Amino acid sequence: MKTLGIIPARFASTRLEGKPLKNICGKTMIQRVYEQATQALEHVYVATDDSRIEAEVNGFGGNVVMTSAAHTTGTNRCVEAYKILQKNLNIDFNAVLNIQGDEPLLEPDILTKLANCFKDPSTEMATLIRPVHDKKELLSTSDIWVVIDKNDYALYFSRAVIPHVRGIQKEDWTEHHAYYKHIGMYGFTPKAIKQFASMKQTSLEKAESLEQLRWLENGGKIKVAHTTHQAISVDTQEDLDEVIEIIQKRGIKFD
Numbered sequence: 001m002k003t004l005g006i007i008p009a010r011f012a013s014t015r016l017e018g019k020p021l022k023n024i025c026g027k028t029m030i031q032r033v034y035e036q037a038t039q040a041l042e043h044v045y046v047a048t049d050d051s052r053i054e055a056e057v058n059g060f061g062g063n064v065v066m067t068s069a070a071h072t073t074g075t076n077r078c079v080e081a082y083k084i085l086q087k088n089l090n091i092d093f094n095a096v097l098n099i100q101g102d103e104p105l106l107e108p109d110i111l112t113k114l115a116n117c118f119k120d121p122s123t124e125m126a127t128l129i130r131p132v133h134d135k136k137e138l139l140s141t142s143d144i145w146v147v148i149d150k151n152d153y154a155l156y157f158s159r160a161v162i163p164h165v166r167g168i169q170k171e172d173w174t175e176h177h178a179y180y181k182h183i184g185m186y187g188f189t190p191k192a193i194k195q196f197a198s199m200k201q202t203s204l205e206k207a208e209s210l211e212q213l214r215w216l217e218n219g220g221k222i223k224v225a226h227t228t229h230q231a232i233s234v235d236t237q238e239d240l241d242e243v244i245e246i247i248q249k250r251g252i253k254f255d
Helices: 029-037 051-059 074-089 108-119 135-139 170-175 190-198 203-208 212-217 237-250
Strands: 003-009 043-048 064-066 095-098 125-132 145-148 154-158 179-188 222-226
Touching (some): 003 029, 003 108, 043 051, 064 074, 074 095, 074 190, 108 125, 125 212, 135 170, 154 222
Parallel strands (some): 003 095
Antiparallel strands (some): 095 179
């Protein structure tokens, strides 16, 4: 099975401009994400529209493909990158993974689990979830929650904690039902990612501001893989400081 990993990266960011090039203990964020991804995948490319990011990736010996500046989502950038690479590499990929470029602590095992979903030929789209056992996490207002069926397919994603356990105090919900947080990384078959990018936004997607609901609302199915790893995205300077502190506490050494 051949899997293509694409890391969409843009320079502009409302809360942390230029974050792919932010220095994290001697290496840029984009280099850290790229190096983690290549531990799991043979074919990894950064997709960008910015010459500064292109130069950085070339500088550390990575693979990069230039895409249009008109894309409004990482998924659409991945589609263009896939089309360019499929033609240039002449490889028939079984799956395309959209890898978040702002997670420098990315665990390679996450990508392996996501890619393995496509060993089942019926899988068109896949993502990752993490079980929640600490009742304090139910109080979070920034996480995405998901409910799944017995065959590990997503039923719904929400910014609200779901499901609601009637008649029980919220802090005790984990004692009555299994809860899962969504890890925002996606895999698609080549056909599915092109279909997804061409679909119009749906009412549920707009209401929750979650693009994966577009696929569900159009009748698609999303396979989920389970992981215990916690994803840490860098959206602000405070997030960046937290990642640096974690690396320093772990005593991780870098070349």
